[in-house]
Amino acid sequence: MSDPVVNPVLGLNGAGRLADQLGRSPVGMLPSSIDDTQASLLALGYVPERSLATVVYLALKLQRPVLLEGEPGTGKTEIAKTLAAMLGRPLIRLQCHEGLDLAGAAYEWNYARQMMEIRLAEAGGQGGSGHAADRDALAAELFSARFLIKRALLQAIDPANPVAPVLLIDELDRADEPFEAFLLEVLSDFQITIPEFGTVKAKEPPIVVLTSNRTREIHDAVKRRCLYHWVDFPTVKRELQILEARLPQVGRELAREIVAFIQGLRKLDLYKLPGIAETLEWSRALLELDAMVLDPELVQQTLGVLLKYQDDIQRVHGSEAARLLEEARVAARSLQDAARA
Ligand SMILES: Nc1ncnc2c1ncn2[C@@H]1O[C@H](COP(=O)(O)OP(=O)(O)O)[C@@H](O)[C@H]1O
Ligand SMILES: [Mg+2]
Numbered sequence: 001m002s003d004p005v006v007n008p009v010l011g012l013n014g015a016g017r018l019a020d021q022l023g024r025s026p027v028g029m030l031p032s033s034i035d036d037t038q039a040s041l042l043a044l045g046y047v048p049e050r051s052l053a054t055v056v057y058l059a060l061k062l063q064r065p066v067l068l069e070g071e072p073g074t075g076k077t078e079i080a081k082t083l084a085a086m087l088g089r090p091l092i093r094l095q096c097h098e099g100l101d102l103a104g105a106a107y108e109w110n111y112a113r114q115m116m117e118i119r120l121a122e123a124g125g126q127g128g129s130g131h132a133a134d135r136d137a138l139a140a141e142l143f144s145a146r147f148l149i150k151r152a153l154l155q156a157i158d159p160a161n162p163v164a165p166v167l168l169i170d171e172l173d174r175a176d177e178p179f180e181a182f183l184l185e186v187l188s189d190f191q192i193t194i195p196e197f198g199t200v201k202a203k204e205p206p207i208v209v210l211t212s213n214r215t216r217e218i219h220d221a222v223k224r225r226c227l228y229h230w231v232d233f234p235t236v237k238r239e240l241q242i243l244e245a246r247l248p249q250v251g252r253e254l255a256r257e258i259v260a261f262i263q264g265l266r267k268l269d270l271y272k273l274p275g276i277a278e279t280l281e282w283s284r285a286l287l288e289l290d291a292m293v294l295d296p297e298l299v300q301q302t303l304g305v306l307l308k309y310q311d312d313i314q315r316v317h318g319s320e321a322a323r324l325l326e327e328a329r330v331a332a333r334s335l336q337d338a339a340r341a
Contacts, residue, residue, distance in 0.1 A: 002292055005307075007296060011035045011324060025079050029087075030060045030061070031057060031060065031086075032119065033057070034050070034053050034054050034057045035125075036057075037053045037054075037056055037057040037060075038050065038053040040086050041053065041056075041079075041082055041083075041086065042245075044082050044086055045082075045245045046075070046079065046082040046245075047234075047238055047241045047242045047245055048079070048234075049234075049238065049240070051229065051230055052079070052231065055227050055228075055229040056079070056083065058227060059207070059227050060175060060207065062227075063205045064208055064225070064227050065187050065208035065209070065210060065225060065226045065227070066208070066210070066226055066227045066228075066229065067210045067211075067212065067218065067222070067223060067226035067227070067228050067229070068209065068210070068211045068229050068230075068231050069212045069213075069218070069229075069230055069231065070213070070214070070230055071165070071213070071214075071230060071231075071232030071233065071273060071275055072213050072272075072275055072277070073274070073275020073276055073277030073278060074231045074232070074233060074234075074275050074276055075231060075276055076163065076211040076231050077168065077170055077207065077211060078167035079094075080166055080170075080209040080211075081168075083166050083207060083209065084165070084166040087166070087207070088163075089163055089164065089165050089166050089207065090163075090165040091165065091166050091168060092152050092155050092156045092164070092166070092167050092168070092206070093150035093152065093168045093170060094151075094153065094167070094168065094169045095170050095171065096168065096169065096170060096171050096172050096173075096174045096175035096179070097171075097174050097175065098174060098175070098176060099176065100174075100175045100176070100179055101179065101182075102182055103151070104151060104154060105151055105153050105179070105182065106151050106152075106153040106154050106186075106192055107148055107149060107150055107151055107153075107192070107194060108148075108149040108151065109143070109147055109148065109149070109196075110147045110148070110149050113146075113147055114142045114147050117138070117141070117142060117147075118138070118142070118249070118274065121134075121138050124296060128250050143196040143197055144197075148194075148197065153167070153182075153183075153192060154168070154192055154200060156173075156202070156206040156208075157186065157190050157192060157200060157201065157202035157206060158200070158202070159200070159201065159202060159203045161202075161204075162204070163204075164202065164203075164204040164205060164206045164207065165206050165207070166206065166207045166208075166209065167206040167207065167208045167209070168211070169183070169209070169210040169211070170210075170211050171211060171212065171213060171256065172210050172211065172212050172218060172222075173213055173214060173215045173216050173218065174213075174215070177216075177219065178219070180218065180219045180268045181221075183222060184221055184222070184225065186208075187199070187225040187226065188225050190202040190206065192207040193248040194263075208226075210222070210226060214299050226313065233266055233273070233276075234262055234276060235273070236259055236260070236331075236335065239259045239262070239263070239276065239279060240255060240256065240259050240335075241275055242279070242280075243258065243259060243265060243279065243280070243283060245254050246280055247280060247283050247284065247287070248288075249287060250283050250287060251292060252336075253292070253332070253336070254278050254286065254291060254292060254293055255283070256331075256332035256335045256336060257293060257294045257328055257329065257332045258279065258282060258283055258286070258294070259279065259332075260301070260327075260328035260329070260331035260332045260335065261294060261325060261328035262274055262276070262278070262279050262282070262306070263304065263328075263331070264324045264327050264331070265287060265316065265324065265330050268315070268316070270307070270309075270312045270315065270316075271309045271311055271312050272307070272308060272309055272312060274306045274307065278305065278306050279323070281305050281306075282305045282306050285302050285305045286298070286302065289302070294324075294325055294328070294329075296321060296322050296325055299321050299325055300317065300318075300321055303316060303317065303321070
């Protein structure tokens with residue numbers, strides 16, 4: 001978690017500047033415009049599309065959750081992490097998976113401790129003594145905050161939070177469909193009703209980011225409560241910016257070739273297209289191998305960093321890789337010419 005005091009963005013941020021002038025802590029201040037949002041994300045190495053910066057700005061202003069859908073490795077999870085750093089808020093992450101239920105996502109009663117409490121009460125003659133008043137008191141005590149185990153969703157709306165956190169509900173499409181129903185109360189009212197305990201409501205709404213890799217459709221009821229954005233593969237220009245922001249040690253020429261090659265790969269009919277994660281990973285591998293430019297052998301040998309399915313590797317192996325590389329070189333050269341012009 002980034003320390004809000006040394007957060008480099010807040011100096012750039014209009015709201016942060018105002019807070020500084022007022023001598024207040026800038027923690028929790030929101031960006032003042034779409035430009036400000038874009039610049040603040042950029043200062044932390046996240047290169048957003050204008051449309052993503054707009055959705056994020058609006059979500060913060062309107063206090064609405066944002067649902068990001070897109071191919072894996074396109075920067076959905078990263079935006080939540082960057083937002084937390086940018087705003088100086090804690091990040092609470094709920095990684096969704098098959099079988100995820102209320103107990104795993106929101107809360108659970110600590111049965112072991114409850115049992116122990118009952119035994120102790122019995123041993124002390126309390127509860128076991130048969131007095132109805134004692135039994136009622138014990139029952140009320142057993143369902144108090146002391147015995148409540150708070151999972152991500154409940155932690156995110158805990159009214160005791162000194163500052164509203166960023167809540168990342170990651171890869172919602174991995175959870176079973178019925179799980180989405182649990183989310184509705186959290187997403188619309190920032191509250192959770194626990195039958196034995198009552199309703200827990202956030203003092204200040206958390207900033208909620210949901211992501212989906214779209215292995216299935218997210219239910220309309222969830223979508224209706226969110227602002228929606230489809231995170232697309234980046235354009236050549238943005239992918240070059242991302243590479244420069246994340247791995248400035250990659251030479252310009254190599255960077256152009258890498259991006260052009262990957263953009264070419266994405267035009268093929270592959271089972272799994274490489275995302276930005278793969279672009280960065282491949283660049284790191286090429287740096288490790290001291291590559292200055294791409295050559296056919298290097299590409300062949302490192303395809304496994306980019307493509308993770310044997311069918312895809314076979315499809316690209318050999319002459320197809322050479323053809324793609326030739327095209328990438330031409331594209332990289334015209335990029336260079338464009339940059340010079
Ligand atoms: N717009 C971006 N700017 C900078 N880095 C990015 C961007 N998009 C993705 N990345 C990087 O790509 C990698 C994959 O992103 P991630 O958020 O994990 O993808 P997703 O959650 O969509 O599968 C991360 O290392 C992230 O830092
Ligand atoms: Mg992710």
